[in-house]
Amino acid sequence: LARERSKAVPSFYHQPAIDVAAEKPSVRLTPTTMLYSGRSQDGSHILKSARYLQQELPVRIAHRIKGFRSLPFIIGCNPTILHVHELYIRAFQKLSEFPPIQARGDEARYCALLRQLLEDHKDVVTLLAEGHPPATWVPQDERLLRPFLDKTLTSRLGMRMLAAHHLALHEDKPDFVGIICTRLSPKKLIEKWADFARRLCEHQYGNAPRVRINGHVAARFPFIPLPLDYVLPELLKNAMRATMESHLDTPYNVPDIVVTIANNDIDLVIRISDRGGGIPHDLLDKVTEYHFSTAEASAQDPRLGGPFRNLVDLSNSGQAGPMHGFGFGLPTSRAYAEYLGGSLCLQSLQGVGTDVYLRLRHIDGKGESFRI
Structure with missing residues (x-):
């Protein structure tokens, strides 16, 4: 055969x-x-x-x-x-x-x-x-x-x-x-993947940051959860890994990750804020390049041996485990967000943490939605 x-x-x-x-x-x-x-x-x-x-x-x-x-x-x-x-x-x-x-x-x-x-x-x-x-x-x-x-x-x-x-x-x-949820709750979806990411984090580090969700927590609207099932666990896992690896001296006293939901008649914005040390300014533009991975980053800057590598080693398969070292996850998440009429942006506070903004266009909002 x-x-x-x-x-x-x-x-x-x-x-x-x-x-x-x-x-x-x-x-x-x-x-x-x-x-x-x-x-x-x-x-x-x-x-x-x-x-x-x-x-x-x-x-x-x-x-x-x-x-x-x-x-x-x-x-x-x-x-x-x-x-x-x-x-x-x-x-x-x-x-x-x-x-x-x-x-x-x-x-x-x-x-x-x-x-x-x-x-x-x-x-x-x-x-x-x-x-x-x-x-x-x-x-x-x-x-x-x-x-x-x-x-x-x-x-x-x-x-x-x-x-x-x-x-x-x-x-x-x-x-x-079909695959369209007519009453999707971003809060419930975030909670689901936060629990998933915390279990992975606890298995690897013995502890995990808590996740606090604020903003428009009661929002519900028609949307397709499938792409979020790829992107959300990657962003949350990496925020947790960055947080844990920047607090190795105090692993049982780590800052929370804060997720903010902003919903309006045009789009949905999810902000994930961690206190994992941030990204050096001279490398911020490179994180959306395919294969900007741990080895390359560490070779360029010794500061990147810890938390930063977890931002660029995102996996692409959603429910699958992390894909270490390929440098594919963040650019893939960016490509998915743009395909869905949105964007994925990072704001780094070097030495403090990183804010990741996931913006997705509504399927029933003002103006034409994205096409699949």
Whole structure:
């Protein structure tokens, strides 16, 4: 079977179908469209959603395959990157060969294919991180790679959200339409991931900072929790690690982390304030660079052996454990926030701590929302 796969993929590298699909524009949906088309009396919304995905996913995957083909030779030939490239080609092949969806039986088989592809691609972010060792980078590669990684990571997030939304349309969960929560509480989501981060921190350090939440704690509104499930645990874990490592002499007397929620009719802002020592001014601009990792930072400034390394070693997989040393988490979180019509900004008080501002546009606020 492995031999058959290895033969099939190379033969698909220059498949004209990929080139044709890559020339088509992507049709991105607003979350509001997904919300209001996610229900019907006769269940017809399920078939409409499946047919949309059958048209859309091959186009988006073809766009990414085109991106892989444009990589610098030294990066594109990396075995790990080549493996991810082949995963995308194989996904395109499977999706393109699926017969037109006419009835519920076809849709059920398509759901099985979506679940398989979600499983096959679950480690793509980690593979991309492993496949771009900083030692191989040159300045011109950085200029090419940042937009490539931004686009690949956000496109992956978009496709996973669309696939997960379709699968979730089969479920009947209170306050949910697909993956959209109709009454999302930022406070409850922050509490959930703060508890998760505290358990990790206590396991590693024997203690963890408390998390205090203030601001608009009663706010509720329609939103998609999935991307927040990636970003929030990373920001909270790193605030805790920075706090603990800057207070190693007093590990059972550490300052709280303060999370402030600001909700308005346009966007949501979450500020995470720690007292973990801050970031040196001369390195602040570098934290959103892919692969600005522990080793590189420590080599440039001996002060970075402690708390700062935890800001740049964020993991990208949400519920998975931390991804030490890849330097992928913060730029990935920034890319996700921008994809969702928002931003991720850092304000450093060197010697004191860091404030991280996560700004996300509402899906039902004034003006057009982001598109997935």
